Amino acid sequence: MDNLDLVIRSRRVVMENAVFPAAIGVKDGRIACLAQPEYPLAAREEVDFGDLMLFPGLIDPHVHFKDPGPNTSRENWESGTRQAAAGGVTTVLEMPLSIPLTVDKASFDAKMARAEKLSLVDFALWGGMNKLATGHYQELNALGAVAFKVFLSTDPDSPRLGDYDFIQALREVAALGGLVGVHAENAEIVDSLVASLEKAGRRDGIAHKESRPAVAEVEAVQRTLLFGLETGCRIHICHLSTAAAGPVMRFYRQQGADFTVETCPSYLILDQRDLARCGSRAKCNPPLREPENREALWHLLLAGEIDILGSDHSPYWDQERDKSLWQAPPGLSGIDLMFPLLLDEGLNHRGVKPEVLGQILSRNAARRFGLYPRKGCIRPGADADLVVVDPDQEWVWSWRHSLGNSQEKNTPYEGRQIKGKVLATFVRGTKVYDGEKNQILAEPGQGKFIRPA
Numbered sequence: 001m002d003n004l005d006l007v008i009r010s011r012r013v014v015m016e017n018a019v020f021p022a023a024i025g026v027k028d029g030r031i032a033c034l035a036q037p038e039y040p041l042a043a044r045e046e047v048d049f050g051d052l053m054l055f056p057g058l059i060d061p062h063v064h065f066k067d068p069g070p071n072t073s074r075e076n077w078e079s080g081t082r083q084a085a086a087g088g089v090t091t092v093l094e095m096p097l098s099i100p101l102t103v104d105k106a107s108f109d110a111k112m113a114r115a116e117k118l119s120l121v122d123f124a125l126w127g128g129m130n131k132l133a134t135g136h137y138q139e140l141n142a143l144g145a146v147a148f149k150v151f152l153s154t155d156p157d158s159p160r161l162g163d164y165d166f167i168q169a170l171r172e173v174a175a176l177g178g179l180v181g182v183h184a185e186n187a188e189i190v191d192s193l194v195a196s197l198e199k200a201g202r203r204d205g206i207a208h209k210e211s212r213p214a215v216a217e218v219e220a221v222q223r224t225l226l227f228g229l230e231t232g233c234r235i236h237i238c239h240l241s242t243a244a245a246g247p248v249m250r251f252y253r254q255q256g257a258d259f260t261v262e263t264c265p266s267y268l269i270l271d272q273r274d275l276a277r278c279g280s281r282a283k284c285n286p287p288l289r290e291p292e293n294r295e296a297l298w299h300l301l302l303a304g305e306i307d308i309l310g311s312d313h314s315p316y317w318d319q320e321r322d323k324s325l326w327q328a329p330p331g332l333s334g335i336d337l338m339f340p341l342l343l344d345e346g347l348n349h350r351g352v353k354p355e356v357l358g359q360i361l362s363r364n365a366a367r368r369f370g371l372y373p374r375k376g377c378i379r380p381g382a383d384a385d386l387v388v389v390d391p392d393q394e395w396v397w398s399w400r401h402s403l404g405n406s407q408e409k410n411t412p413y414e415g416r417q418i419k420g421k422v423l424a425t426f427v428r429g430t431k432v433y434d435g436e437k438n439q440i441l442a443e444p445g446q447g448k449f450i451r452p453a
């Protein structure tokens, strides 16, 4: 094959089920061919990464850039995707919690305009499922919404559906062949506990965990899977934090429910000791839990019962984090840390195979959200979205590394020793991030909208 734009070689290319030495030929942004590493391929440019590992670009199914909105100086499509590129994430699936909420054609178009102008990496857009989105699912689906997000917990921005309306909405989306992502926490249990703990004067970090107990999450997972089975709607459980949901998941899988489960690096790496230490700076919903629960989540992940990782990236200014426990906004940033943390804790400390990392960080999301095989794999015909990592390089995370706007100084990860580093990120064959210099090479607007197949 000749007239290639680029040839990338590595001794360790992470394919879907194994690691091979290979030469990857790139033409017009796609992988044109795979060959033995020494095979002579003619190209305008060649780069040999030697023993460094080459992964398919990460797909982060769960990010909050909140752009458009009133706080785009804090985070926007450009700053958010700078951090994505730095973390080896080549496709982001962005949540509907912008202002306006992504609930109809006008708000979808408004977000699309911002993303097309500013995004450095490829992107897909979630639509909302709530009172405002009612009657708009077909419209959003036709526009290319990748999935619909529903909150069973109380979210001030996303007016909650009652059980009957939830079932009706699931039926509508099922008829479209769509996918529904669920924030699974029981609103009544959580809201009542928050009120009573706040009234009791609790302000310590552990009170946050106590206000959102496992039973609230397990109940909501159970209800969701039951309704999903009843309506035939495809379900994605977002950010599972409690391994106590495992038996419920197993039961509904046996019944034939069609669902996937996501967890976040924070639930695999941090636990309630970080919540005790960092208070509102480690506040996320659902909360960080016991160390034993974290271990049990790893078991579910490695058993294939959790399929997908998402960052739930949600940055704030330090002064917002510094509010009291109950007033501080929930959510942790970290789209840039997801891959390094998984290389460190997964590959290096727990012996997770590279191809398994590739599955949970890229392929499985691509499959579930209809982006596969254009995304999520290294094979001829796929987009040349590639990440080069050094799994052995040790470094220390500091807010100074962040390419975001909020530059949060005291996250739970500040000062953390990490083994495994992203050295380069390619989107459709173009290098967008240089990890040696921690430098972005892409221009705003280079990212493309990806419509699910």
Ligand SMILES: [Zn+2]
Pocket: 062, 064, 095, 312
């Ligand atoms: Zn989220």
